[in-house]
Amino acid sequence: MQFVLRLLTAAACLAFSLIALALAGVAAGYYYLAPGLPSAETIRDVKLQIPLRVYSRDGRLMAQLGEQRRSPVRFDEIPELVVKAFLAAEDDRFFEHPGFDYQGIARAGINYLVTGERSQGGSTITQQLARAYFLTPERSFVRKARELILAVRIEQEFEKSEILSLYLNKIFLGQRAYGIAAAAQVYFGKQLDELTLAEAATLAGIPKAPSQLNPVSGAARATQRRGYVLERMLELDYIDQAAYDTAVATPMVARVHGPRVELVAPYVTEMVRAEMIERFGADAYTDGLNVVTTIDSHLQQAANLALATTLYEYDRRHGYRGPRERDVFERISAEPGPGRDQALQAILERQPGDTDLRPAVVLALRPDNSAEFFVRDLGTLTVPWQGLQWRRYLGDDSLGPPPKAVGELLAVGDVVHLLHTSNRGWLLAQLPAVEGAFVALDPADGATVALAGGFDFFASSYNRAVQSRRQPGSSFKPFIYSAGLEHGFTTASIINDAPLVFSDSELEDEWRPENYEREFHGPTRMREALVKSLNLVSVRILMGTGIEQAIRHIRGFGFDDTALPRNLSLALGSGGVAPWDAAAGYAIFANGGRRVEHYVVDRVYDASGRLVHAADPLQACTPCAWVNEVASPAAEPAPGTSVFAVESPALRDGAPLGAGAPASVVWGDEVPDYGSVEEMIAHGSSWRPTIEETPLFYRGLRWAPRVISSENAFLVYDMMRDVIRRGTGRGARSLGRDDIAGKTGTSNDRRDAWFSGFNGRLVGTAWVGFDQERSLGNREEGSRTALPMWKYFMARALWRTPEAPLQQPPTLTTARISPDTGLLAAAADPDAVFEFFRPSDLAGLEQAAGSAAAPGSALQVDETDIF
Numbered sequence: 001m002q003f004v005l006r007l008l009t010a011a012a013c014l015a016f017s018l019i020a021l022a023l024a025g026v027a028a029g030y031y032y033l034a035p036g037l038p039s040a041e042t043i044r045d046v047k048l049q050i051p052l053r054v055y056s057r058d059g060r061l062m063a064q065l066g067e068q069r070r071s072p073v074r075f076d077e078i079p080e081l082v083v084k085a086f087l088a089a090e091d092d093r094f095f096e097h098p099g100f101d102y103q104g105i106a107r108a109g110i111n112y113l114v115t116g117e118r119s120q121g122g123s124t125i126t127q128q129l130a131r132a133y134f135l136t137p138e139r140s141f142v143r144k145a146r147e148l149i150l151a152v153r154i155e156q157e158f159e160k161s162e163i164l165s166l167y168l169n170k171i172f173l174g175q176r177a178y179g180i181a182a183a184a185q186v187y188f189g190k191q192l193d194e195l196t197l198a199e200a201a202t203l204a205g206i207p208k209a210p211s212q213l214n215p216v217s218g219a220a221r222a223t224q225r226r227g228y229v230l231e232r233m234l235e236l237d238y239i240d241q242a243a244y245d246t247a248v249a250t251p252m253v254a255r256v257h258g259p260r261v262e263l264v265a266p267y268v269t270e271m272v273r274a275e276m277i278e279r280f281g282a283d284a285y286t287d288g289l290n291v292v293t294t295i296d297s298h299l300q301q302a303a304n305l306a307l308a309t310t311l312y313e314y315d316r317r318h319g320y321r322g323p324r325e326r327d328v329f330e331r332i333s334a335e336p337g338p339g340r341d342q343a344l345q346a347i348l349e350r351q352p353g354d355t356d357l358r359p360a361v362v363l364a365l366r367p368d369n370s371a372e373f374f375v376r377d378l379g380t381l382t383v384p385w386q387g388l389q390w391r392r393y394l395g396d397d398s399l400g401p402p403p404k405a406v407g408e409l410l411a412v413g414d415v416v417h418l419l420h421t422s423n424r425g426w427l428l429a430q431l432p433a434v435e436g437a438f439v440a441l442d443p444a445d446g447a448t449v450a451l452a453g454g455f456d457f458f459a460s461s462y463n464r465a466v467q468s469r470r471q472p473g474s475s476f477k478p479f480i481y482s483a484g485l486e487h488g489f490t491t492a493s494i495i496n497d498a499p500l501v502f503s504d505s506e507l508e509d510e511w512r513p514e515n516y517e518r519e520f521h522g523p524t525r526m527r528e529a530l531v532k533s534l535n536l537v538s539v540r541i542l543m544g545t546g547i548e549q550a551i552r553h554i555r556g557f558g559f560d561d562t563a564l565p566r567n568l569s570l571a572l573g574s575g576g577v578a579p580w581d582a583a584a585g586y587a588i589f590a591n592g593g594r595r596v597e598h599y600v601v602d603r604v605y606d607a608s609g610r611l612v613h614a615a616d617p618l619q620a621c622t623p624c625a626w627v628n629e630v631a632s633p634a635a636e637p638a639p640g641t642s643v644f645a646v647e648s649p650a651l652r653d654g655a656p657l658g659a660g661a662p663a664s665v666v667w668g669d670e671v672p673d674y675g676s677v678e679e680m681i682a683h684g685s686s687w688r689p690t691i692e693e694t695p696l697f698y699r700g701l702r703w704a705p706r707v708i709s710s711e712n713a714f715l716v717y718d719m720m721r722d723v724i725r726r727g728t729g730r731g732a733r734s735l736g737r738d739d740i741a742g743k744t745g746t747s748n749d750r751r752d753a754w755f756s757g758f759n760g761r762l763v764g765t766a767w768v769g770f771d772q773e774r775s776l777g778n779r780e781e782g783s784r785t786a787l788p789m790w791k792y793f794m795a796r797a798l799w800r801t802p803e804a805p806l807q808q809p810p811t812l813t814t815a816r817i818s819p820d821t822g823l824l825a826a827a828a829d830p831d832a833v834f835e836f837f838r839p840s841d842l843a844g845l846e847q848a849a850g851s852a853a854a855p856g857s858a859l860q861v862d863e864t865d866i867f
């Protein structure tokens with residue numbers, strides 16, 4: 001008995017000694033490891049790698065750019081079902097333990113003693129968080145000790161909900177998805193609150209082995225792991241038996257989804273990406289920047305559709321070029337069934353297309369000339385002969401005879417495209433070989449509200465709207481006419497439309513400019529010459545203005561030397577212009593004469609929502625033209641600088657003024673506190689304060705510099721209104737508006753087709769041409785080839801919007817003139833027309849009228865006369 005007692009005493013002492021030794025070891029280990037470990041508080045300063053996101057100005061996601069896909073969410077945004085699934089899979093005692101779970105550690109220890117392997121980590125969610133933020137993934141006891149110490153520190157520093165939120169936003173879940181919100185989108189294309197129980201359990205099963213257990217890389221393993229998670233949820237009473245049975249029986253359906261893009265504008269997002277890299281460096285991809293562009297989703301969709309429709313129509317006119325591939329059934333079995341369909345789907349996945357233009361394989365040709373197709377993502381469908389009839393392409397100007405049988409166009413095994421249309425159903429189609437671009441700007445500040453740089457960004461990322469330099473042809477003439485108006489011409493000036501021959505070292509040996517119709521109209525008023533787009537008149541206007549003077553004037557519209565050749569071909573638009581720049585030039589006419597700079601990035605926010613960049617564009621307030629006049633200094637400032645020296649110290653040093661603040665708060669005593677909207681309108685309609693009277697009202701406004709007078713802008717605008725009313729742009733009359741103006745353009749050999757047009761609120765430029773420059777074909781000029789794109793866009797953009805014409809400057813007057821002489825008409829002249837004149841023009845016209853009675857006056861014109 002005494003032996004037993006001594007044995008127990010010795011055992012107790014040994015146990016006590018071992019415990020003391022263990023505690024001493026733990027303490028020593030802690031004091032050895034702890035000083036080298038970071039503070040848990042530093043987690044708050046660790047920046048998650050969050051991709052760059054690009055939005056339209058109305059909040060539609062346009063792109064998500066970056067290697068890691070992550071969408072951080074707050075704890076209160078995470079559904080309880082998702083939280084329970086992760087707790088069941090990873091740490092069901094999370095809300096009870098102090099950062100480490102002795103039960104888990106004991107299980108891992110016993111497993112190590114039994115097997116000699118460290119196969120069970122026993123890590124809590126807090127430990128996993130510590131490892132993810134601070135430690136390497138190596139498997140060692142030292143790393144485990146560091147992990148445990150950090151976990152305890154994290155538990156002391158953070159609330160449990162904060163820890164869980166950090167963990168669920170940080171963890172890697174395969175397929176470049178970091179965090180549960182990103183994983184829900186990547187695998188299921190859903191928001192967190194849209195996940196089913198089966199989907200939540202699938203995500204919760206991934207952290208153990210993200211590369212192997214995600215449902216895309218290993219559906220079978222993911223299904224097995226999902227079953228384990230569901231079983232644990234049932235054991236923990238997180239779900240009932242019925243929910244378990246339903247979820248277990250749910251098929252595993254997952255694929256990699258791209259970001260939930262709400263607006264397709266890839267050419268714009270590439271412009272934004274480049275600007276962000278230039279501004280913020282490579283960190284732009286990972287810092288969680290949110291870029292708000294100037295793009296309007298409604299207008300961008302209109303631009304995309306207008307461009308695609310126009311190119312399809314051009315392509316349709318020029319014939320069917322044949323299938324993209326032939327004889328696919330030599331590579332796969334033609335026997336109907338799931339195997340064939342899967343093989344066809346795989347072949348078609350490699351072909352370009354979208355929801356409207358889909359690649360397809362010909363399965364069969366029918367006696368009634370219909371054809372059966374397998375269509376990507378849709379399966380089989382039959383297209384009748386009416387949707388297949390299409391003459392063959394033989395050349396840009398020639399087509400084959402009308403086909404009489406489907407076999408003349410198609411063969412079984414051909415890979416083709418089908419286009420779904422709203423009015424004709426499915427049609428045989430093809431990817432257009434021709435390209436195009438469209439740009440729309442707000443003329444008030446140059447904001448780019450829509451931009452499409454080509455038919456398919458993923459086939460060619462070359463941005464034709466911005467990067468190309470193509471001949472604008474006659475769409476450049478309004479700038480020539482604007483220069484002429486500043487050098488002695490009026491809209492009533494008579495210019496001779498007659499042959500010209502030049503010998504110029506910078507041109508061909510002998511240059512004979514011609515009109516498009518190769519006809520001559522003789523003496524022609526300036527307005528009529530623009531309406532008819534007469535080339536010879538444009539050359540004579542440039543001759544009368546002077547090349548250097550014209551270039552100096554046109555350079556103010558923002559065009560560089562590429563657009564401004566120093567010879568008479570400038571009159572016909574022989575330089576190189578990008579559609580984006582052409583639209584910016586036309587915006588000056590639209591806003592009354594002020595040069596705005598086109599831009600596409602409006603605001604940039606960091607991951608926390610803090611504004612880090614805001615555009616501060618120059619403004620041209622068209623509706624408040626009186627402000628432009630009183631705000632214009634004697635000498636125009638450099639672009640980008642304020643035109644005002646007056647600044648209120650109270651505003652300079654005080655807090656920013658919030659929107660919606662009372663007038664007395666914002667503007668002091670300068671603007672009254674109106675008692676009603678009616679009172680404000682009544683007062684504002686006649687109130688014209690100066691800078692000296694109301695310095696606060698004008699403070700900080702940055703007016704765009706004036707490059708042409710408001711009279712000049714209006715006169716060119718009014719002439720271009722006639723281009724649409726009765727000239728080369730009359731195809732736009734179908735819009736049923738009287739406020740629109742514009743000009744067609746066709747370059748040499750019909751290599752480029754243009755149309756630029758506008759009203760007081762919106763400018764649009766359309767271009768069509770081949771990347772490898774060649775003729776578009778006979779009759780493919782601006783009015784037929786490019787104008788439809790502009791018209792399709794404006795039909796949607798201006799729908800139900802009020803007329804927005806430019807306002808006639810008060811200094812312009814109208815006078816009755818003879819349409820034949822351009823001089824003041826006699827009171828009884830039945831053919832007289834009204835024309836606009838500036839005061840100086842009218843004075844000269846009256847003098848000319850007084851001297852025009854004698855024979856041999858200035859109205860006598862021969863072929864050598866410029867005027």
